[in-house]
Structure formats: structure tokens, C-alpha cells
Amino acid sequence: MDGVHDMGGMDGFGKVEPEQNEPVFHAPWEGRVLAMVRSMGYAGAYSADHARFARERLPPTTYLTASYYQRWQLGMEMCLLERGYVTAEELTTGHALQPGKSLKRKLTSEVVSAGLARPSFHRQQQAPQRFKPGDRVRTKNIHPITHTRLPRYARDKLGVVEICHGCQVYPDSVAVDSGDNPQWLYTVVFTSQELWGPDADPTITVTIDAFETYLDPA
Amino acid sequence: MASSHDNDHEQHNHHGSELSETQLRVRALETVLTEKGYIEPAAIDAIIEAYETKIGPRNGAAVIARAWADPAFKKALLDNATNAVASMGYVSGVSDYLVAVENTQKRHNMIVCTLCSCYPWELLGLPPTWYKSAPYRSRAVKDPRGVLADFGVTLPKDTEIRVWDSTAETRFIVLPMRPAGTEGWSTEQLADLVTRNSMIGTGLALNPGEKA
Numbered sequence: 001m002d003g004v005h006d007m008g009g010m011d012g013f014g015k016v017e018p019e020q021n022e023p024v025f026h027a028p029w030e031g032r033v034l035a036m037v038r039s040m041g042y043a044g045a046y047s048a049d050h051a052r053f054a055r056e057r058l059p060p061t062t063y064l065t066a067s068y069y070q071r072w073q074l075g076m077e078m079c080l081l082e083r084g085y086v087t088a089e090e091l092t093t094g095h096a097l098q099p100g101k102s103l104k105r106k107l108t109s110e111v112v113s114a115g116l117a118r119p120s121f122h123r124q125q126q127a128p129q130r131f132k133p134g135d136r137v138r139t140k141n142i143h144p145i146t147h148t149r150l151p152r153y154a155r156d157k158l159g160v161v162e163i164c165h166g167c168q169v170y171p172d173s174v175a176v177d178s179g180d181n182p183q184w185l186y187t188v189v190f191t192s193q194e195l196w197g198p199d200a201d202p203t204i205t206v207t208i209d210a211f212e213t214y215l216d217p218a
Numbered sequence: 219m220a221s222s223h224d225n226d227h228e229q230h231n232h233h234g235s236e237l238s239e240t241q242l243r244v245r246a247l248e249t250v251l252t253e254k255g256y257i258e259p260a261a262i263d264a265i266i267e268a269y270e271t272k273i274g275p276r277n278g279a280a281v282i283a284r285a286w287a288d289p290a291f292k293k294a295l296l297d298n299a300t301n302a303v304a305s306m307g308y309v310s311g312v313s314d315y316l317v318a319v320e321n322t323q324k325r326h327n328m329i330v331c332t333l334c335s336c337y338p339w340e341l342l343g344l345p346p347t348w349y350k351s352a353p354y355r356s357r358a359v360k361d362p363r364g365v366l367a368d369f370g371v372t373l374p375k376d377t378e379i380r381v382w383d384s385t386a387e388t389r390f391i392v393l394p395m396r397p398a399g400t401e402g403w404s405t406e407q408l409a410d411l412v413t414r415n416s417m418i419g420t421g422l423a424l425n426p427g428e429k430a
Contacts, residue, residue: 018348018420040251150385153332
């Protein structure tokens with residue numbers, strides 16, 4: 001979706017302001033949000049792309065004014081409500097009012113290390129690989145209203161395939177509950193002039209990781 | 219303009235009611251999820267502790283220092299970072315597909331996630347607030363030299379800058395250039411020169427005697 005989360009190339013947000021000696025969490029609730037998001041993801045309540053799509057659907061003003069972990073909290077609530085793990089009444093009252101759904105598994109103290117390991121996103125190929133490193137490609141001009149990982153700034157642009165990463169879970173499909181639908185994934189390089197016009201600094205190149213469905217031969 | 223973190227602070231400082239609303243909301247959710255049997259508060263504590271004490275940029279620094287000291291490992295890291303890092307058993311559960319990109323005199327690499335906040339957690343821990351902020355996510359792909367200037371880094375005008383936007387589950391880590399004057403150093407000594415930002419590409423490794 002063409003949301004405010006898709007920030008690449010936008011102007012007006014000002015300077016990057018690194019914080020000296022930044023703590024991992026700025027308040028205890030931030031850590032609890034992070035740990036709950038990880039626990040419920042491990043439990044199979046949602047995938048990373050469900051969670052991303054939920055945050056993308058927050059009202060733009062909320063997305064831009066909430067802090068990072070506030071967005072995570074709001075996105076997690078949205079996922080859990082939509083997927084039937086909690087009810088609005090439960091969130092309002094702060095107590096369970098009906099039994100929980102069954103989980104794929106539970107992140108308990110005994111399995112914390114395993115629970116924090118990153119899952120594999122590689123899947124068996126469904127079709128032959130269409131591109132190889134060195135191939136010229138043009139990204140599609142698409143504007144799905146659902147989750148996609150093709151950023152706006154890199155649509156309808158000419159690039160060159162640099163790396164093939166194999167076949168992986170397709171976020172655009174997973175986020176709308178249409179299954180893994182595995183697709184070949186490539187790192188594609190663009191010149192800054194292709195992305196930002198003839199006046200752009202010619203010493204800069206930018207890559208994205210693009211699923212094969214985002215690409216046409218060029 | 220305020221970053222999302224400053225924003226959070228404003229709420230701490232000037233809008234106390236909003237902060238307590240967030241705290242109450244988080245507490246309510248934790249209570250509901252616990253009562254429904256979905257989560258275990260002790261596991262929540264352990265996850266927080268892991269990210270506060272174990273899963274951080276020292277893991278990545280150990281990988282970089284070994285690559286500087288051991289040419290065979292450096293080659294393995296650049297060929298297939300997932301496998302190379304997995305071979306270092308003490309680094310926490312490595313990501314599915316990790317790519318290490320090497321800085322040279324000719325090319326400087328920088329990592330961003332314009333769409334959300336993708337970051338190699340297993341090697342660098344949780345991302346700093348600036349990495350997740352609108353200023354970084356918006357400008358890194360369009361004005362990387364300007365972003366580097368915000369970090370006090372100026373590169374020669376003819377150095378190529380390659381920005382890697384983490385739009386899928388591939389995770390990237392920068393192999394910074396080894397500082398001069400470190401010949402014969404141990405990997406432990408070298409690791410102290412590897413800053414988090416040097417592995418994201420918004421900084422350079424420290425020189426001997428230089429403080430972070």
C-alpha cells in the first residue's frame with residue numbers, strides 16, 4: 001500500500017539525530033512490547049508481514065507521531081483482534097473474558113533461546129529462476145492497496161540483478177493470508193540518476209531486494 | 219523536526235497522561251495475554267534480558283575483528299556470511315540469509331530499511347532509534363552523503379556509496395576498513411575498534427586510541 005511507512009526519498013523530516021549512549025529500551029514498557037510481539041509471533045498468531053502490514057495500516061498521523069514501540073503495541077493489538085486472539089472488550093477491561101485460542105507453540109522460559117532464533121524464509125521453488133546476476137530488469141509500476149515490499153521510489157525503474165537469494169516466502173501473499181507462495185528473490189542495483197534524475201550524485205547506487213513478481217526483463 | 223524518540227520524550231516530559239496511557243495499555247495487553255495462556259511473564263522477562271545483555275553489537279564486532287585478522291575467514295564471510303557466522307558458535311542464532319558487504323577505498327556501503335526497521339538483530343542487537351526514524355529512512359537512499367554528514371563522516375567525493383535497502387528478509391552487515399596501525403593486534407583488541415555504526419555504514423571503525 002502507498003502509505004507513509006514507505007519513506008524512501010521523502011523530504012522534510014530533518015536531520016538524523018543519533019543519541020549518545022542510547023539504552024536498549026527507553027522505558028520498561030518498550031521491552032515488554034517487544035517481548036510480547038516476539039512471543040505471539042513464535043506462538044503462530046501472526047507472521048512478521050502480518051505485523052508489518054498492521055503497522056502500515058495505522059492512520060498516517062498515528063504512524064508519524066507515535067513512537068516506535070507505540071506503533072508496535074498498536075499493530076500487535078490490531079493483529080490479535082483481527083485474528084481472533086483477543087476481543088476489544090478484553091483489551092478495554094484488561095482481563096481475559098473467554099478462553100484463549102490454541103497456539104502452535106508457546107514461548108516459555110525454557111525455550112527463550114530457540115524462541116529468539118530467526119526462522120527460515122527459504123522455500124522450495126515453484127517455478128524456474130527467471131533472472132541471473134548481470135541481467136537488466138525493470139521494476140513494475142504497481143500500486144497494490146495491500147502489503148508489498150517494492151518501495152515507491154523503486155517502481156518502474158531500470159536496474160541490474162546483482163545477487164539471487166533463492167526462493168523465499170512472498171510477503172505480499174502472506175500478509176493477506178494467501179499462503180507462502182514462494183518467489184525468487186534478487187538484489188537489484190539502481191543508479192541514483194535512474195532513481196532521482198539526471199542531477200543526482202553519480203557516485204551513488206542503491207539496491208533493493210526484489211521478488212521476481214516485481215520485475216520484468218529489460 | 220523531532221524524531222520519534224524525541225517525540226516519546228516529549229510525552230515523558232510534557233504529556234505525562236499520554237505516557238501513563240501507553241503504560242496502562244501495555245499492562246492491560248500483557249494481563250490479557252497471560253490470563254489467556256498465550257504468554258509467560260517469566261519468558262517476557264528473559265527475552266528483555268537477552269536483548270539488554272546478550273544480543274548486541276559486540277557479537278558483530280567479534281565477526282568483523284576475526285575477518286580483519288583471518289583472511290580465510292574474511293573470504294568465507296564475503297562468500298556466504300550466513301555460513302561463516304554460523305561457524306562461530308558463540309554468536310546467537312544467526313539469521314536466515316546474511317550478506318556482508320566490504321568497504322574499500324573505492325566503495326563505502328550503508329544499510330537502511332526504508333519500509334520498516336529490518337536490521338541484523340542477531341549480530342547488532344536491536345536497532346538504535348535513529349535507524350528506525352523518518353529522517354534516516356527517508357534520506358539514506360536519496361542523500362547518503364548528507365546522512366553521513368549528520369554523523370560527522372565525510373568521504374572523498376569520488377568514493378562510490380552503495381546503499382542497501384533491506385526490503386526482504388536478507389540482512390546486511392558492513393565489513394568496515396581495518397584501521398591503520400593495528401598490525402599484529404589480537405581479535406579482542408581489534409573488536410574494540412568496531413563500532414555499531416561502522417557495521418551499519420554510518421560510521422568508520424575507530425583508529426587506535428580513538429574513543430567512540
